[in-house]
Amino acid sequence: MYYLEARNIVKQYASHKALDDVTVRVPENHIYGLLGPNGAGKTTLIRIINHITGPDSGEVYINGRLSVPSDVENIGYLPEERGLYKKMKVGEQLLYLARLKGLSRNDAKQQIKHWLGKFDIQEWEKKKVEELSKGMQQKIQFIATVIHRPKLLIFDEPFSGFDPVNANLLKNEILELRNQGATIIFSTHNMSSVEEICDEITLINRSRAVLQGEINAIRQAHKKHLFKVAYSHDTTIPGYTLRSNDIYQVMEYGQAGGCNTAIVRKCDASTTNNELIAAMMRECQLNTFEEILPSMNEIFIDTVGEPVNKD
Amino acid sequence: MSRVRKKSFLVMTLLTPILMVLLCCIPAFITLFDNGEMRYVTVVDQTGLYRDVFVNDDEYTYNYLNTETTAEQMRSDEEPYAYIVINDNLLNNPDAMTIYSHRQVTTGFESNVTNRMEDFLHDQKLASFDIPNLPQIIEESNVNISVNSIRFDKEGDTQTSAGLATAVGMISTFIIYMFLFMYGGMVMNSVMQEKTNRIVEVMVSSVKPFYLMLGKIISVGLVGLTQIGIWVILIVGLGLAASVALGIPMLSGNEAELLAQAQAMGEASTIDPDMLGMVQTLAGIDFTQILVSLILYFIGGYVLYASLFAAIGSAVDNEADTNQFMIPITIIILFAFYVGLFSAENPEGAMAWWCSMIPFTSPIVMMVRIPFGVALWELILSIVLLFASAVGMTWVAARIYRVGILLYGKKPSYKELFKWIKYKA
Incomplete structure (x- = not known):
């Protein structure tokens, strides 16, 4: 069951195509990563889901039916460019934003109390936003995003502006929201956070969805058949030059913890790992054997073909 | 929304009329303390x-x-x-x-x-x-004349005064001119603030940009009307209080009552004929018409210019960039203001007539002409044109606004603004 489906979205701006036939299916209760370099069209897609702007063609379905503007009451959106009214008090501000999302005054007040209590920041309620530090403002912003208990949460670069402690706090909050039944879309350049919390991803590059699927499946599909092995220091595996009947090839030698190590590559993807181990055991005393799966960062760079701006 | 609650608003609203009245009283005070x-x-x-x-x-x-x-x-x-x-x-x-x-x-x-x-x-x-007999000769050679001007009217001829009509027209024009700039600028600043605060994307994920803009224009407009209301009440109140305190006799109350009084007194021939003339002249000006058209032109002109200002505010990133777009508007308003000034000399001239029809200048110019008497069809035509273009301008501004508020770090050219208007929603 997909909670959100964006089908064949096309969005054309005057000079360039922001989205070209992009289809994204977000399963219910998953954390879905939306990746891509700057200017790829992620934010445009998010804005279309939020009814901030409309697609030239294609539809957005929520819960199996065509999305209508009032659906934004069930969406919590934390934009990349975010801010608050600086002169307003924290409590007033949260109340105002919650009321805009259709919460009644009493519900809103209850939720504000709940969330401020959760982050242990009740004493901020009467403070003006401009008196708070940037990290504090981000927390308020996060509360404003989730205060109406939306079914769908969209975070655009949520960790920018957070220190590691607060980023971790935020990550745990996001995971908890998922466990409570929310569906979460997560747009970021930060690949390590993607590996940690995303279930599925779509990688958008130059207005097109170039890579989609479950994160483990993607890593498996992109593996380069590289293995890290360690073996006793008195044995060696020969570094053959490539011959047609070789099972493996040594890419790199090294030493670690009193062992010889090497990174080897399977020459033929159809060779099973057992056959590879057997071939190596004939040469050396094997201690460890581990397949190297590519990181999302590598996959990203390989796919996009340009270095990622890590921030 | 957050504007009315600002302390500065309250302070300014209360202080401005007090300052105005004080300014008017300063000469009286000076004479009191100087001797x-x-x-x-x-x-x-x-x-x-x-x-x-x-x-x-x-x-x-x-x-x-x-x-x-x-x-x-x-x-x-x-x-x-x-x-x-x-x-x-x-x-x-x-x-x-x-x-x-x-x-x-x-x-x-x-x-x-x-x-x-x-x-x-x-x-x-x-x-x-x-x-x-020299003193008598001199006495007799001093001649005073006073010119009465009478306007032909359906209900009967009314005594008028060019000077008074000009003054009334000028005052209403100046009020409109001032408020167009003040509240238009307020709308622009508010839009720009939301954009630079980066809150606007949070807002538009809950509210359609069009309603956000409309809400802003309406709320600032209401703030304006409230402010004018408070000012009028305070100025009249304080003015009366001050005049009583300083012992300055002051005309007050509505002019019909005054006229009746004056006539009654005039019959008893105890009143100064000049005074009677002035009161009659005041009665010659249709204050209901002026007030109604003042409010209508204020609303129409305000919506027209405020949406223009909102569009500008959304298109730029900071105050310095507004100049490029402000200049044409400033020129138009100033031009209208000067046409208004000259219309007082020649309210039936071609320039005055056309400018009182063109929506961008009509609120300012027409207010000068009204005290001199304007045909009803002209008035209606001008107001209809004004409101139609105000609605049209709101629509255009909404399209620019929608694109502009989400675009950062770029100063758009006029060509780009025009392109934005054509974007699909």
């Missing part, structure tokens, strides 16, 4: 001819000395404020009068002395011609 010190002036009249010229009054007391006084004597005696020394017949020798003083004398004192002496000499010279 403190009595100044002593010694007149050294060596001719003995001008004993009665200078008469003591509230400010100056004159002492006459017949004896010759040397400069040294005057210099050593610092008691008098000034010495007036006359050492020859002034009819023969106009330079024979000199003022000596230790401190620089005021121009007020100098002209006072000169005028008195000139009047005295003038009378003296006339008397020297020795014409019989």
Whole structure:
């Protein structure tokens, strides 16, 4: 069951195509990563889901039916460019934003109390936003995003502006929201956070969805058949030059913890790992054997073909 | 929304009328406090001819000395404020009068002395011609006339005054001119603030950009009306209080009542005919029409310009960039203001007529023309045009706004703005 489906979205701006036939299916209760370099069209897609702007063609379905503007009451959106009214008090501000999302005054007040209590920041309620530090403002912003208990949460670069402690706090909050039944879309350049919390991803590059699927499946599909092995220091595996009947090839030698190590590559993807181990055991005393799966960062760079701006 | 609650708004709203009334009262206060010190002036009249010229009054007391006084004597005696020394017949020798003083004398004192002496000499010279009944001749040769202008009207001819019509027109024009700029600018700043605060994307994920903009325009407009309302009440109230406190008689109440009163008194012929004329002239101006059109033109003009300002605010990133787009608007408003000024001279001229039809200038120019009498169809046509274009402008502005608020770090050109209008929602 997909909670959100964006089908064949096309969005054309005057000079360039922001989205070209992009289809994204977000399963219910998953954390879905939306990746891509700057200017790829992620934010445009998010804005279309939020009814901030409309697609030239294609539809957005929520819960199996065509999305209508009032659906934004069930969406919590934390934009990349975010801010608050600086002169307003924290409590007033949260109340105002919650009321805009259709919460009644009493519900809103209850939720504000709940969330401020959760982050242990009740004493901020009467403070003006401009008196708070940037990290504090981000927390308020996060509360404003989730205060109406939306079914769908969209975070655009949520960790920018957070220190590691607060980023971790935020990550745990996001995971908890998922466990409570929310569906979460997560747009970021930060690949390590993607590996940690995303279930599925779509990688958008130059207005097109170039890579989609479950994160483990993607890593498996992109593996380069590289293995890290360690073996006793008195044995060696020969570094053959490539011959047609070789099972493996040594890419790199090294030493670690009193062992010889090497990174080897399977020459033929159809060779099973057992056959590879057997071939190596004939040469050396094997201690460890581990397949190297590519990181999302590598996959990203390989796919996009340009270095990622890590921030 | 958050605007009305700002302290500065409250303070300004309450203070401005107080300041205005205070400003009006300052001359009265000054005269109240100024007449403190009595100044002593010694007149050294060596001719003995001008004993009665200078008469003591509230400010100056004159002492006459017949004896010759040397400069040294005057210099050593610092008691008098000034010495007036006359050492020859002034009819023969106009330079024979000199003022000596230790401190620089005021121009007020100098002209006072000169005028008195000139009047005295003038009378003296006339008397020297020795014409019989001269005072009567002079009295009779002073002619005062007053011109009455009567406007032909269906309900009967009303007495009018070009000066008063101009004043009423000017005041209403100035009110509109001021508020267009003030509240238009307020809308622009508010939009720009939301954009630079980066809150706008949070907002538009809950509210459609069009409603966000409309809400802003309407709320600032209401703030404006509230402010005007408070001002009017406070100014009238404080003005009355001040006039009572200072003992200045002031015209108050509605003019019909006043007119009735005046006429009743006029019949009893105890009232000054000038006063009666003025009241009649006031009655000649249709205040209901002016007030209704003032409000209509304010609303129409405000919506028109405020949406324009909102579009500008959304298109730029910071205040400095607004200039590029502000200049044309400023020129239009200033142009309208000047046309308004000249329309007061020639309210039926082609320039005035066309500018009172063109929506961008009509709120300002038409307000000048109304007190002079404008055909109803012209008024309706102009207001309909204004409202139609206000709605149109809101629509165009909404399209620019929608794109502009989410676009950062780029200063758009006019060409780009035009492109935005054509984007699909």
